[in-house]
Amino acid sequence: MNSKRVKFLVFSASYPYRGGISDSTHSFCNELINNNINTEVWTFSLLYPNLIFPGKTQYSKEKYNQKFKIKRLISTIDPFNWIKTSIQVNKLNPEFLILRYWSPILCLPYFFIGLFLNKKIKVIGLIDNWTNHEKIPFESILRKLFISVCNSFISFSDNVRNQIKSSTNKKVLSLFHPINSNLPVIKNKHKAKEDLNLDNSYYVSFIGLIRKYKGVDLLIKSFKYLKNENIKLIIAGEFYDNVDKYLNQINELGLKEKVIIENNFLESSKIRDYVCASDIVIQPYKRASQSGITPVAYFYETPLIVSNVDGLKEIIQRDNSGEVFNNTAKDLSKAILNSIKRDKQKLYISNIRNSKAKYTWSRFIKELERI
Numbered sequence: 001m002n003s004k005r006v007k008f009l010v011f012s013a014s015y016p017y018r019g020g021i022s023d024s025t026h027s028f029c030n031e032l033i034n035n036n037i038n039t040e041v042w043t044f045s046l047l048y049p050n051l052i053f054p055g056k057t058q059y060s061k062e063k064y065n066q067k068f069k070i071k072r073l074i075s076t077i078d079p080f081n082w083i084k085t086s087i088q089v090n091k092l093n094p095e096f097l098i099l100r101y102w103s104p105i106l107c108l109p110y111f112f113i114g115l116f117l118n119k120k121i122k123v124i125g126l127i128d129n130w131t132n133h134e135k136i137p138f139e140s141i142l143r144k145l146f147i148s149v150c151n152s153f154i155s156f157s158d159n160v161r162n163q164i165k166s167s168t169n170k171k172v173l174s175l176f177h178p179i180n181s182n183l184p185v186i187k188n189k190h191k192a193k194e195d196l197n198l199d200n201s202y203y204v205s206f207i208g209l210i211r212k213y214k215g216v217d218l219l220i221k222s223f224k225y226l227k228n229e230n231i232k233l234i235i236a237g238e239f240y241d242n243v244d245k246y247l248n249q250i251n252e253l254g255l256k257e258k259v260i261i262e263n264n265f266l267e268s269s270k271i272r273d274y275v276c277a278s279d280i281v282i283q284p285y286k287r288a289s290q291s292g293i294t295p296v297a298y299f300y301e302t303p304l305i306v307s308n309v310d311g312l313k314e315i316i317q318r319d320n321s322g323e324v325f326n327n328t329a330k331d332l333s334k335a336i337l338n339s340i341k342r343d344k345q346k347l348y349i350s351n352i353r354n355s356k357a358k359y360t361w362s363r364f365i366k367e368l369e370r371i
Contacts, residue, residue: 004038006092011110012100012126014043014070018060018265020292021102021128026064027180031361033067040092041068042085046075048105054240055209055265062267064182074109082109086116097121099150102128107142114149124371125150129289130163133213143167152371157290159311173371176315178361179295184272186300192276198232198260202340204305205234205278207271208293212241215284215307217249218329222284224253225333231340232258236274238265275300280322280339284332288312298356303348305335319355321348 012025025041032039048058073088075081089097097117099110114123125146132139144167152171155161161174193200210216216235223233233255239246243263250259266274275281281297281304288311297304304322306312313324325335338344 006038006040006094008032008037008039008096008098009089009092009094010039010041010098010100010126011074011113012041012043012098013047014041015064015066016059016072017043017047018058018062021100022060023180023182023268024178024292025100026066027178027182027361028364029068030066030181031365035362035365037365039068040094041066041070042073043070044074044076045072045081046077049077055238057265060267074113076105076109079112082112083116085109086113089113089121090116090118093118094121097123098126099123099146100126100128101146104132104136104139104142107146111145111149117149122152123150125153127153127155127160127164130155130160130167131289133211133287140167154368154371157311158314160289162310163289171371173367175364175367176359177290177292177295178364179299179356179359181361182268183296183299184269187272187276189276192273196273196277198277202229202231203234203278204231204280204282204336204340205236205274206282206284207234207266207274207296208237208291209265210235210237210239210241210243210246213286213288215286216246218286218327218332219282219284220246220249220253220255220259221329222332222336223255223258225330226336227254227258229337231336232260234260234262234274234278236260236262236264236266236270239263271296272300275302278302279345280305280336282332282336283307283312284325285309285312286327295359298352298359301349301352301356303339303345303352305332305339319351321352321355 013022014025029039029041074085147168153164154173156177158174161172164172281302283291283306285307288309290311306316307327308324316322323335323339325331
């Protein structure tokens with residue numbers, strides 16, 4: 001295998017970095033190997049400088065079973081590293097270089113590495129987010145640099161495709177966010193509740209990093225209309241926003257007995273437990289490109305409620321796998337009450353089971369050939 005030319009060289013967050021992008025990169029590249037496509041991943045020797053990283057750690061405690069090479073080579077802040085990396089790429093001479101992009105911090109290293117590449121190497125931008133969720137100075141200028149070194153782009157949603165198309169005339173292929181193949185197996189709801197020490201209430205959950213744009217404040221507010229219902233809210237994930245602000249809101253609304261908070265980065269087994277214990281997974285985002293939580297909910301066959309924003313609602317409406325609410329606390333509370341009805345649960349779960357085979361990395365790779 002080592003004598004065979006590398007077809008895909010992937011630049012991305014990968015082990016030992018934690019998070020959804022790293023997890024999905026592993027599933028993507030494992031599937032490439034499963035299809036006998038020679039693949040390597042080059043990840044970062046330095047991704048986020050500690051000065052600008054809002055979390056507790058950038059690194060995963062989990063061990064991954066990857067079938068491909070991972071090399072930690074790329075620095076986001078060292079220009080000499082960019083030139084050295086470009087030389088190493090040219091020496092490897094892959095057919096395709098995939099630049100996974102989710103933050104403007106990647107624009108300068110990707111640009112300078114791309115600038116010195118052999119022009120026969122086709123460069124594909126694989127785009128999670130095109131516009132940063134928080135404002136970054138000179139973001140549009142930085143993106144233009146990134147655009148200049150890419151031959152084409154792939155997005156995980158039509159919403160992101162449209163954003164890219166507004167910035168360039170280069171080819172953009174809109175695909176979907178696949179379901180990762182390395183997720184822990186489904187757990188029975190009763191067992192998941194038992195393992196989390198939850199009672200027999202209905203549970204709705206928000207899973208993931210808590211940031212201002214994700215609308216967790218709106219989700220909490222919706223529960224003031226549900227005080228008399230046998231429904232509880234789980235907020236599980238590391239807070240990248242001031243946690244006291246949310247705790248104060250919960251106390252002011254008299255919801256202390258209705259809300260469970262776990263302020264930690266969740267490993268995959270803990271995500272599994274919370275999603276399997278939930279009747280609904282909620283994404284109340286104020287804006288979004290797409291979300292990696294949707295395919296996780298699909299894998300565990302848990303219905304969703306999402307806000308009426310592009311990038312979230314399309315898959316829910318297409319598959320009828322949950323509900324879309326109109327971005328108010330009152331409307332969200334109504335969607336919650338409607339979604340926990342037995343007939344709605346049965347319908348949404350059935351639709352997820354019938355739809356999730358469409359969202360595999362194997363199918364994604366077949367579509368990738370169109371680029």
